[in-house]
Structure formats: structure tokens, C-alpha cells
Amino acid sequence: MSTPTPTPAPGAAPKKMKKIKVTRAVNGIDTEVEIEVEDTNEGPVWGPNDKHRLVNSRLVRVDAAPKVTGAAKYTHDIKLPGMLYARVLRSPHAHARVTAIDTSAAAALPGVKAVVVGPPIDVKLPFEVIFEGQAVAAVAAGTPEQAEDARKAIKVTYEALPHVCAAQDAIKPDAPVVVTGDPNVEPKGKKGEPAQADAAFAACDAVVEADYKTPVIHHCCLETHGMVIDYRGGDTATVYATTQGVFSVKTDAVKALGLPEDKVVILTEYMGGGFGSKFGLGTEGLLAVELSKRAKAPVHLMLTRRDEFTMAGNRSGSWQSLKGGVMKDGRFVVLKTYQRRLGGIADGSAAVQPYVYTPEVAYSEDVAVHTHECPSRAMRAPGHVQSGFAMEMMVDELAHKIGMDPLEFRKKNIKGDDAKNWHRTLDKGAAAIGWSRRNATPGAGAGPRKRGIGCAVATWGGGGNNQCKVTVDIAPDGAVTVKCGTQDLGTGTRTFMRAIVAEELGLGMKDVVEKIGDSRLGGANGSGGSTTAGSLAPSVKVAAYRARNAFAEKIAPLLKVTPDKVTFADGMVVGGDQKLTWKRACAALAPAGLSVLGDWKAELQSKTTHPAAFAEVEVDVETGRVKPIKIVSVQDCGLPLSRTTLESQINGGMIQSMGMALWEGNVMDADLGVRLNPSFMDYKMPGSLEIPELVPIIDDDDPREAAIGVAEPCLIPTVGALINAIYNACGVRIRELPATPDKVLMALLSQEKKA
Amino acid sequence: MHDERDGDAPPSEPTEPGRRSFLKGLGFAGAAGSGLLAEKPMAEAAETVGKLPPGHLDITLTVNGKPRKVQVEPRTTLLDALRIRLEPNLTGAKLVCGEGTCGACTVMLDGKTAYACLVLAVDAVGRQVTTVEGLGTPDALSPLQAAFIEKDGLMCGFCTPGFVTSLTALLRKNPSPNEQQVREACHGNFCRCGTYPRIFEAALAAAKAPAVKKG
Numbered sequence: 001m002s003t004p005t006p007t008p009a010p011g012a013a014p015k016k017m018k019k020i021k022v023t024r025a026v027n028g029i030d031t032e033v034e035i036e037v038e039d040t041n042e043g044p045v046w047g048p049n050d051k052h053r054l055v056n057s058r059l060v061r062v063d064a065a066p067k068v069t070g071a072a073k074y075t076h077d078i079k080l081p082g083m084l085y086a087r088v089l090r091s092p093h094a095h096a097r098v099t100a101i102d103t104s105a106a107a108a109l110p111g112v113k114a115v116v117v118g119p120p121i122d123v124k125l126p127f128e129v130i131f132e133g134q135a136v137a138a139v140a141a142g143t144p145e146q147a148e149d150a151r152k153a154i155k156v157t158y159e160a161l162p163h164v165c166a167a168q169d170a171i172k173p174d175a176p177v178v179v180t181g182d183p184n185v186e187p188k189g190k191k192g193e194p195a196q197a198d199a200a201f202a203a204c205d206a207v208v209e210a211d212y213k214t215p216v217i218h219h220c221c222l223e224t225h226g227m228v229i230d231y232r233g234g235d236t237a238t239v240y241a242t243t244q245g246v247f248s249v250k251t252d253a254v255k256a257l258g259l260p261e262d263k264v265v266i267l268t269e270y271m272g273g274g275f276g277s278k279f280g281l282g283t284e285g286l287l288a289v290e291l292s293k294r295a296k297a298p299v300h301l302m303l304t305r306r307d308e309f310t311m312a313g314n315r316s317g318s319w320q321s322l323k324g325g326v327m328k329d330g331r332f333v334v335l336k337t338y339q340r341r342l343g344g345i346a347d348g349s350a351a352v353q354p355y356v357y358t359p360e361v362a363y364s365e366d367v368a369v370h371t372h373e374c375p376s377r378a379m380r381a382p383g384h385v386q387s388g389f390a391m392e393m394m395v396d397e398l399a400h401k402i403g404m405d406p407l408e409f410r411k412k413n414i415k416g417d418d419a420k421n422w423h424r425t426l427d428k429g430a431a432a433i434g435w436s437r438r439n440a441t442p443g444a445g446a447g448p449r450k451r452g453i454g455c456a457v458a459t460w461g462g463g464g465n466n467q468c469k470v471t472v473d474i475a476p477d478g479a480v481t482v483k484c485g486t487q488d489l490g491t492g493t494r495t496f497m498r499a500i501v502a503e504e505l506g507l508g509m510k511d512v513v514e515k516i517g518d519s520r521l522g523g524a525n526g527s528g529g530s531t532t533a534g535s536l537a538p539s540v541k542v543a544a545y546r547a548r549n550a551f552a553e554k555i556a557p558l559l560k561v562t563p564d565k566v567t568f569a570d571g572m573v574v575g576g577d578q579k580l581t582w583k584r585a586c587a588a589l590a591p592a593g594l595s596v597l598g599d600w601k602a603e604l605q606s607k608t609t610h611p612a613a614f615a616e617v618e619v620d621v622e623t624g625r626v627k628p629i630k631i632v633s634v635q636d637c638g639l640p641l642s643r644t645t646l647e648s649q650i651n652g653g654m655i656q657s658m659g660m661a662l663w664e665g666n667v668m669d670a671d672l673g674v675r676l677n678p679s680f681m682d683y684k685m686p687g688s689l690e691i692p693e694l695v696p697i698i699d700d701d702d703p704r705e706a707a708i709g710v711a712e713p714c715l716i717p718t719v720g721a722l723i724n725a726i727y728n729a730c731g732v733r734i735r736e737l738p739a740t741p742d743k744v745l746m747a748l749l750s751q752e753k754k755a
Numbered sequence: 756m757h758d759e760r761d762g763d764a765p766p767s768e769p770t771e772p773g774r775r776s777f778l779k780g781l782g783f784a785g786a787a788g789s790g791l792l793a794e795k796p797m798a799e800a801a802e803t804v805g806k807l808p809p810g811h812l813d814i815t816l817t818v819n820g821k822p823r824k825v826q827v828e829p830r831t832t833l834l835d836a837l838r839i840r841l842e843p844n845l846t847g848a849k850l851v852c853g854e855g856t857c858g859a860c861t862v863m864l865d866g867k868t869a870y871a872c873l874v875l876a877v878d879a880v881g882r883q884v885t886t887v888e889g890l891g892t893p894d895a896l897s898p899l900q901a902a903f904i905e906k907d908g909l910m911c912g913f914c915t916p917g918f919v920t921s922l923t924a925l926l927r928k929n930p931s932p933n934e935q936q937v938r939e940a941c942h943g944n945f946c947r948c949g950t951y952p953r954i955f956e957a958a959l960a961a962a963k964a965p966a967v968k969k970g
Contacts (some may be wrong), residue, residue: 057825064904065896067912068919070847077846079839144835145828220947222859222913272849272913273947414938418841486959570924644907652910652949666906680945688938691951 025529028378074729094673111146133310189384192363204325215665224274226302245526252281276378302413309678316348344373349383392720443731452729456720460713463607486524492645504544506568530709534605543598613717624729624741650696657718819889834871858944910948
């Protein structure tokens, strides 16, 4: 991805530059990088958050009509003349040596046009597969049915090898080595002095030591991963991709196709969900490219739902050992952490502990434990969800151990310049849920159905970077187009692009059209790490601002005023006592119209968010069933770009987090090395009957006049809030997710035994 | 060892798809032994379902009120027939799970909701098939579609046609449902972005809106 080149103003002096640190996400994992930007006070500002006309208002999602009518074309819906349908064959073994692959019967079947072994393409035999679901071959045929027949007709000879699919087995010294060259327990980082932490516990009034476990969670994007590769030999190709990164797919596709960069086009007009799992070409894309090359025909390769569950990545599980110590007055003295990331053959993710809170002494150690399981990928707030859950459990346990209100304990132990922001979101959430209603004594109350309330906080960056090149075109007929090769995952990207431009030019939402999802348009970052809003919105704002200024320059002589006296409002262009309708004014731009490039301005975005979530649940102590009653999620985000779509996004964060807390989780048969629930039949996502009352609250007291992305932070804290609410309801800690009835009942039972 | 674990066991003969036994049960036995699925030029396919020729079948589906000729295999699902075989095709109904668990492929058959991935195209012959495209267009939205937009009952949009179809069927049967009835009417539909609360709002708002089209 290339960095946008700022358009120099004609005759401008050499620019003064400055270095700043920004967030850049690679495959959904955010990292901090240093970039050089222009050091100037010039250019647009957003102005006060409550003084916008379209931005920060209740906008209607601009791409809603094609979506509710079925008119929107997703990658899965692409149908091209002569297009073939492809299927992938996956390993049924967690660990095996492939000694032979016979594709002759498959190739001879009716309609079959290409068969590929790998990846790597045409892999040399024998080779090892190291997780159940690893792709070993793919076929392309005239119809999906023929492709399915051919997939089943490929004969693979596996020699089963010893596997290890449970973390507690993988850490044993005699366990089979999972990833060649890496130990099964791979160190990922250490922070602090262990001896200092150990010593600090001695002085504490109360100590809690516990293990917290989160399972592997699936993205469950409704549109499975896949591509349509339109390559018919020749020297050009078009790739239809369901992706969060049009340009990262392009980089991969150019390489896989072996074509020049300017001969490959990536298109993502609509996409059916990503949640961190859809960035590069992927295994499925590589196979599709190869099938297309061999068949010299377009290939439609969309994974089946079972493929998706077993080969398309997931949120890594975690097994975290925490030990915390406090004083009676609520001082959080010490935290010692040993985090194990469970990312299968990949590294998984973890956030550095202590998360959010600032104990006086801390030691943390972070390792990846490898097993013969599908590699994890980024998933909405990777690492933060797992580490945040463990930390919020620990904090709650410590508060109860010293008899302190857990909300007070939290406020006391969030320190530093940012503390006031969390205090604000916590106070708002506490008011909205009615914190004072909660059980003073956990488990209090008569009857088998017990209510409880819990809370949790989180953090996420959400800042942007300078990867977006945005163009605003104004045509002589009055048409306004804002263009960038970025993608809209359903988050509302199109909607805020249009709003920013329309507001700047004094137009309505219907007067502007956005064009996205096309690699021929200006470059853009991948939509990972919640960096889209912070990257794209400033670039759109700069482009719109420059377009307005350029228009003012051109139209000023006609209005007989200087350019600074030209205003744009209510669809009119005004200068002095002269007034032109927008269309009339645009006619003066003939014949070429205006086309203005916008680059990024750091001051138009900010980073770091301080979300808080509160949850009320009802626990049936006779059945162990947990029913969520109400969830409140308070999210700060600087300038909200579009309130309606933002609230929808916060709702989505609460619901996904609730799924993780109460129902979801990969079930692995460690003995057989296979997944037991790779379908929606057996993997329980939240459905319409389980949705509680949801209250998304945008924190309008965040004073920052800057765009910040919140896709990820709004998910993190709900899971902790729900599990802490279970404790408040019935007095038991569920330290291993999901909090299914069996776990709740077992916890209640063991508590009864103790009592 | 556990090659057959995920439910798609390799067939004993590659040309014998798993659905053949299913077809036998449906009275296709006469054709089953005669190379039903051997590839034949399209032109050789017979014209009616009753005749069951070798190769593809020419059938006529009634889709959104119009007769639509389409060539299918006996095992072709209604969903694939709509999405792939029809010319021009209809891609509003989505293939998400292919096993009747998610509702993204929901259509109406004679006014009742059905998972198009679980219905054979040949079984839809003689029945009224209604897809989301038959409920409204971007320029002529149904009241429910308009309410989905107004309430923001969608995000990525991939599950949306299924929800719109399920809830349209509800409103045609029960023009003034309560929230619990709305929830029950779409509990066969999954959304991952988390649009449920606003879908419920949309359905309840559309119920109050005048002129809900009766099916």
C-alpha cells in the first residue's frame, strides 16, 4: 500500500514536516508506526461536535435500500460467463503425513476443468498436515454439484501422526512438537520483576489467585471467505473479494497471479462481514487463482460453512493465571500474570497485563501454547477481549474479597490522565443500569431465579493513519462523487463519507455519491484495528475542504467577490448579494469540473477510547440457565460520525460479546483431534430469542473534536460485565467461558459443598 | 480414520451423489438407474419433470408471480436454481450454511417461509416461490423494507433478505404482532453483526404502518 502524496499547492514553499506515531493494522493486529506528516496549522478542523449539520446526526444508512431488497451484489453473488465453481478438500486429521494424492478420478468426472494440490501449489509428497481442516486440494467444475462430486473423488492417503489438541497436554515435555522450529510453549514477552511482585503479596490484606479460560470463538461472518477470480489467461485479471482489505488482497493477488500491478483489479462493492478474519488472499484465494490459471476461466471459490469453521481462522482461546493482592482500603498493590494464548498453530493474541488498571507492582509473562488446531486470526479486539475478561474478573474478585463496591474499586484503581474518561463512562453506565439496585450481598434474594448486576471497562486505540487517498469530484452537471478504494463492512463507511462531503459543500445526503471497493480508486488501509474512521474520515474531510476552496476560487469572479467571501449552504453558492443554485454554479466548472485529492491530517483524528459496560442477568439456580436481561454499553469516540450506524455497531459489540460470555465456544475432541461443532447447528450464536434490552450510549461528553474508530472497544467489556453479573446474582464465579448451565450448576454445587 | 466425520462422506462411486437415495424416496427411482446424472448436452434434456430424461431437467418455476423456465439437476436445490440457474438470476436469497440453520436463504413457498437450501428445485414446481426481490425494489420498497432502512435494521446486509422475508410472512399472517411474536418469527434467522434489536423495531413499526401488502 502506498502512502498518499499530498497535493502541493501551486507555488508553495517547501513543506515543514514532523514525525508522529500512528496506528497501523496488519491483518487486523494493530501496531504503532512512526510516519512523517506536514507540520501546519492550515487545513480544515471539525469544529464543535454539537455544531454539525449532517455529521453526528441520525443519518439513514446510504446503502440500505439495495441491501433490504436483495439488489446488493456480494462476492458470493457474482456470476460470470463461463465461470466455474470450486470446492476445497480439507484434512480430516489433526496431524498426518500425506503420502499420496490421486486426483485422476476427480479430473475425469463430468464438468471438471481443473484440480490443484496444495497449498503450497503442487506440494511435493510426502508432506505433513498439522491441523484438522488444513486444505490439501481444490477442484473447479461447471456446477457446484460437479465440483462437490470431484472433491469427494480425490483420494488422499494419510498416515496418521501423534497429535496434541489440548493446551494442558501440549505444555508437557514429551508432547509432540506442533510447529517445526518452535517450542510448544513459545515465549511472547515479559514485563516487570517477578521477585518484586512475589514480595509485594506478603504485605497485602487480601490475595486472589485464579485461572481464567476463554474458548476459541468463531467469527461466523454470514458471507464465508472466498473470491471470484476472473482470469482467462491473458495479462489482466479481476478479483471479486469479500475482504476487509481491498489493497492487501491486491498485493497478494498480484503476486499469486504473476501479473503487473496495474493489470489486477480488486472489487468489493458489498461484503458480508469480516470481524477481523478477512484481509489477504488467503488459502482459498491462492487455490482459486491457481484453478483459474489452469482452467483459463473465471473461478468462484466460496468456502462452505464447514470449511469456514475449520480452516478460516478464529479468535484464539486463552488460559490465564492471575494473582492479585490488595489492601483493605482498596489499594491495588500487586498483580502477577501468566497468560497462555491458545492460537493453534498460530501465535494467538493477548493484551499486555495489567490491562487498564494500574497496580503498584506488576509482573506479566505471555506465552503462546501451540496445538494441532486451526491457526487463529485477528477477531474484533484481538487479545483485549481475552485479557480484559481475565482482568475484570480479577478486579471484581479482589473488590469482593475486601468487601468494597466493585464499581468504587474500579474507579479507585484506574489512574493517570485518562482516569477521568473511565470515571465518566462508568458513571453514565451505572446510572443507566441502576447500579444501586444490585444485590448488596451476592446471591441474596428468595426464589430460584436470582438477578444480578455487573460491570467492566476496556480500552482500545481507534486512531488512524495516512493510508487513505480520497478524491472529491464535482462535475459541471452538479454531480458530486467522493471516491476511495476502501471497503464498507457494514459499519457505515459509505454513510459517513457522504455526510462529510455533503456537509462541507452545503448539500444534502442525496446530492453526493460515494464510490468505494475498487482498487483502481485511491489507496486505503485495511479495515482492521478500528482504524477506518480515523484514517478515512480526516482524508475525506480534507478532500471536501479543498474541493470547496477550489470551487470558491473558480466561482468568486462570477459572483464578483473574493474567494473567502463565497459560502456554500442549503444547496446554494452565495457571494455578496449574488446567489446561485448548486447546479447553476457547477455549470461554471465546465468543461472539466473539479477533481481534488485529499490527504490525511493527523489533527482530525484521535485515539484511545474508554468504554464501560454494565449487565443485568437472571440466573436460575435450579437449572443453571443464565438469562441476560439488560446490557448498557457506554462508548466515547470523540466526534461521532454517524449516530445511527454507530449505535448499531455498539449493539453488535454487545451481542457478540454476550455470545462469547454465555454460549459460544469451539468444542474440540482432543483425543480424535477434530472439532465437534463446526456448524451453526452446534455452535451457538445469539439469536432473536436471546437478545436482552440493549442500551448503546454514545458518550457526548468526550470533548475531543476528532474521529475515532470504535468497532473493537465496544465489544470488549460486555463479556466481563455479564460474568460479574452472574456472581452478583448467585454468588458463584464462572472462570471458564462460556457460562453454560452445566458450569453454573457445578459451581453452585461446589459452593454448597463448601458451605 | 475419521474422513467421514463432517458428514460428507466420499461416495462409493464418484457419480453417485448422496442425494440419490433421497430422490429414490421421492419417486425418482425409475430414473435413478438410467444415468440420471450423466452429462448430456442441455438440448437433449426433456421438457417436463414428469418425463425425467437423462441429464438436466427443464422445469418451470413460478417465481415472484412469473413463470420462469430453468434447467436443473434433480438434486439442484431451489436456492441454487434461483441464484445460479435462472437467467437472469436472483441472488437476494443467500447461501450461508447450506444446511437449514441460518435462514439467510429464506423464501416463501405458497406464502409460507422455507429454507431454499433445503428444498429441491423440482419440489418447488407448481408452487408460488416468493423471494426478497418480489417484495419490493430500491425504488418501490415494501413498508417493512422501508422500516428496516428507517430503523437501521441491517449492517453488512448479508442476512437481511432472509429477515425481511421471514418477517414479511409474519406480517401477512399477523398484521399486528407483538415483540415476542416478531422474535419467534425470525428465530430461524441468524445475524452476526448484531442488528436484532433494530430488526424487531422495524417489524413493529411496519406493523403499525398502513398498507401492508397482503399475500
